[in-house]
Amino acid sequence: MSVRTIIIDDERLARNELRKLLQEFSEIEIIDEASNVDEGIEKIEQHSPDLIFLDIQMPGKTGFDLLEALDRAPKVVFTTAFDEYALKAFEVNALDYLLKPIEPRRLSDAVQKLSLEAFKENGGGAFSTLARANALLTENDQVFVKDGDRCWFVKLNEIRLFESVGNYAKVFFSTNKPLILKSLNALEDRLDDKVFFRANRKHIINMRWIEKIEPYFNGGLLLELKGGEKIEVSRRQTVKFKEMMSL
Amino acid sequence: MKGTISKYWLCQIGGWSTYIIVYTFFYLTLRTKEQPFFFQVLFLDAIIGIAITHLMRFFIQKMGLLKLRLDYQIVYIFLTTIGFSFLFAFNSIFIEDLLQFTSEQFKQYSTLNKTLRASFGCFLFLLIWNLIYFMYHNIEKNRQEQIDKIRLEGLVKELELKTIKSHINPHFIFNALNSIRALVDENPGRARQAITELSNILRSSMQAEKLETAPLKRELDIVKDYLALEHIRFEDRLKVEYDIDEDTLDMPVPPMMLQTLVENAIKHGISHRVSGGTIKITSDFIDDRHELSVENTGYLNGNYNPEGFGLYSTQNRLMLLYGEKAHFEIKNKENNMVVATVTMPVTIF
Numbered sequence: 001m002s003v004r005t006i007i008i009d010d011e012r013l014a015r016n017e018l019r020k021l022l023q024e025f026s027e028i029e030i031i032d033e034a035s036n037v038d039e040g041i042e043k044i045e046q047h048s049p050d051l052i053f054l055d056i057q058m059p060g061k062t063g064f065d066l067l068e069a070l071d072r073a074p075k076v077v078f079t080t081a082f083d084e085y086a087l088k089a090f091e092v093n094a095l096d097y098l099l100k101p102i103e104p105r106r107l108s109d110a111v112q113k114l115s116l117e118a119f120k121e122n123g124g125g126a127f128s129t130l131a132r133a134n135a136l137l138t139e140n141d142q143v144f145v146k147d148g149d150r151c152w153f154v155k156l157n158e159i160r161l162f163e164s165v166g167n168y169a170k171v172f173f174s175t176n177k178p179l180i181l182k183s184l185n186a187l188e189d190r191l192d193d194k195v196f197f198r199a200n201r202k203h204i205i206n207m208r209w210i211e212k213i214e215p216y217f218n219g220g221l222l223l224e225l226k227g228g229e230k231i232e233v234s235r236r237q238t239v240k241f242k243e244m245m246s247l
Numbered sequence: 248m249k250g251t252i253s254k255y256w257l258c259q260i261g262g263w264s265t266y267i268i269v270y271t272f273f274y275l276t277l278r279t280k281e282q283p284f285f286f287q288v289l290f291l292d293a294i295i296g297i298a299i300t301h302l303m304r305f306f307i308q309k310m311g312l313l314k315l316r317l318d319y320q321i322v323y324i325f326l327t328t329i330g331f332s333f334l335f336a337f338n339s340i341f342i343e344d345l346l347q348f349t350s351e352q353f354k355q356y357s358t359l360n361k362t363l364r365a366s367f368g369c370f371l372f373l374l375i376w377n378l379i380y381f382m383y384h385n386i387e388k389n390r391q392e393q394i395d396k397i398r399l400e401g402l403v404k405e406l407e408l409k410t411i412k413s414h415i416n417p418h419f420i421f422n423a424l425n426s427i428r429a430l431v432d433e434n435p436g437r438a439r440q441a442i443t444e445l446s447n448i449l450r451s452s453m454q455a456e457k458l459e460t461a462p463l464k465r466e467l468d469i470v471k472d473y474l475a476l477e478h479i480r481f482e483d484r485l486k487v488e489y490d491i492d493e494d495t496l497d498m499p500v501p502p503m504m505l506q507t508l509v510e511n512a513i514k515h516g517i518s519h520r521v522s523g524g525t526i527k528i529t530s531d532f533i534d535d536r537h538e539l540s541v542e543n544t545g546y547l548n549g550n551y552n553p554e555g556f557g558l559y560s561t562q563n564r565l566m567l568l569y570g571e572k573a574h575f576e577i578k579n580k581e582n583n584m585v586v587a588t589v590t591m592p593v594t595i596f
Contacts, residue, residue, distance in 0.1 A: 011422070011425075011426065011480050011481075011482075012482060013425070013426045013429035013430065013433070013479065013480070014422075014425055014426065014429065016429050016433065017425060017428055017429035020429075020432070036521050038521075057418075057518070059484075059518060059519050059520050059521045059523075060519055060520065060521055081417075081418050081419075081421035081422040081425060082417040082418045082420075082421045083418060099421070100421055100422065100424075100425040101421065101424050101425040101428050102425075
């Protein structure tokens with residue numbers, strides 16, 4: 001029962017300091033560290049950590065850039081010295097963050113909160129320690145989405161729909177629909193096809209969010225989602241859809 | 248000003264109405280014998296008076312008499328008044344003659360004679376008119392100047408306050424404290440030294456508000472402390488070079504200006520680069536000017552913001568201190584370097 005953790009910060013001393021503070025928490029196992037965004041992405045893809053401590057201001061790219069580049073965002077605790085812009089983003093989105101120099105009590109709160117979340121998700125077990133770098137994204141996985149000043153960690157089961165817009169995909173969840181820089185085909189490959197269904201060339205829908213199914217022209221179907229979006233299922237995909245539903 | 252009457256016309260109408268009323272009053276109470284055409288002449292004079300004074304106002308404005316020094320103004324008021332008195336008198340006599348208003352008693356005199364006689368009375372009226380006019384404008388000008396001065400002072404204060412507040416970037420302070428905390432175990436000696444450096448910087452930034460200029464040596468000491476702290480943070484990523492002409496160390500410079508430039512160089516130059524870079528500080532006499540420059544590895548792309556606080560405040564402070572004699576610029580140099588240069592006059596005032 002350990003939380004596999006990577007520390008990402010451009011300052012060696014800051015990483016050392018955090019490492020030392022984390023020694024107090026036996027459940028945290030620091031498996032690696034990185035000193036910039038590219039190195040961080042590489043290490044995350046290599047180890048699939050459960051948790052990262054992430055500095056915002058790093059040379060060249062920010063911590064937000066790192067998260068946007070990941071398919072699946074691990075649990076994240078942001079660390080920053082003082083950055084008005086970032087602090088605003090945190091307040092708006094209630095993301096977990098620690099101000100450097102880090103207060104041990106706040107760190108302890110953050111770690112506790114994480115354990116609690118893990119407890120809820122995995123029904124008693126702590127974090128799964130399964131290496132799953134290339135595994136499919138499950139419903140409980142979260143993705144990081146940023147749209148201008150606002151950013152979110154979104155659980156896949158909250159997403160109703162992906163819509164293709166050029167090179168981007170528009171992500172529908174709650175009342176928001178920000179854009180992410182990913183193609184629909186790439187998304188389809190990573191998503192669990194029992195939950196996410198490619199309705200046509202432009203849309204991937206979450207089957208759990210379907211409200212109504214109606215017949216449509218040409219032997220196709222028209223699906224209405226719980227958010228009110230109406231999506232047409234192409235004739236070819238209708239066959240596949242019926243097959244899945246008849247199971 | 249549509250719908251309302253301007254102050255000027257209010258005074259004109261009020262003044263000349265008073266003139267008519269006063270004359271009528273004396274005429275009705277004190278007259279010894281009836282004057283033919285008294286009221287016609289009185290009204291005619293008031294109307295000519297308005298026309299002449301309006302023309303005089305146009306003349307005063309055209310010549311810019313109000314902008315002259317006060318003693319010149321007095322001379323010019325006098326001359327203008329004399330000139331326009333003749334014009335006033337001549338016009339009023341001429342029109343009266345034309346309209347046959349002239350009393351029998353005066354018909355024997357020539358127009359010139361009558362004009363000269365009337366001029367004296369006109370002179371008094373126009374003098375009063377001009378005194379009021381100039382007094383009003385001078386008082387108004389004075390008041391406006393005072394308002395401007397107060398506004399300017401307020402602006403300067405506000406600017407100073409903003410500059411001081413932004414002298415030391417909070418991001419830097421907290422990062423430095425974080426590094427020092429890590430150093431306490433790793434290298435206690437260096438940690439102690441770092442605390443001294445940080446104290447020096449904080450103290451200097453608090454003192455800066457009291458000074459208009461500070462010797463370069465003092466500013467350089469702060470920057471050295473600052474860069475020593477940043478070196479703890481960046482380690483091998485930061486290299487620092489100095490090229491300082493010893494003679495420039497006593498030169499006065501705006502306090503914390505060099506610090507602001509170095510901070511900018513770190514923030515926009517070094518901290519963005521994974522491999523870091525070099526900062527070079529140069530101070531030298533070029534011709535009869537003192538040139539201070541900060542170079543850093545990096546590239547100035549088009550979207551930097553000249554209104555951004557660091558550069559904006561630097562430019563402003565130089566302007567307040569030296570006026571047009573100082574110069575500030577930031578540009579790309581060869582070898583992937585950005586250089587910010589401040590040029591100041593060697594002798595102030």
